[in-house]
Amino acid sequence: MRLAKQLIDATxxxxxxxxxxxxxxxxxxLKLARKYAHDRFGSEKSGxxxxxxAFHGRTLFTVSAGGQPAYSQDFCAAAAADSARHL
Structure with a gap:
């Protein structure tokens, strides 16, 4: 709790x-950004x-966001992957 208070006070x-x-x-x-966009602009703006x-981590959402089927195809991560636009 002390670290949290120090971070809040300093930022x-x-x-x-x-x-x-x-x-x-x-x-x-990623979840926070999607929620913010959904709440502010509606469901069509939550991608x-x-x-x-790219590598974003090894959680279900982060491997899906990376757009690498080899890491997400066997985990039914379609919902997260479908909402991502890959550059």
């Missing part, structure tokens, strides 16, 4: 979300943009 943030790994942080950021063949 613009009013809340802190701690993660165990970069993959969890990326997944949380994400990601680089094709």
């Amino acid at each position: 613009f943030a009013d809340r802190i979300f701690f993660c165990n790994s970069g993959a969890e942080a990326n997944e949380a950021a 994400i943009v990601a680089f094709k063949n």
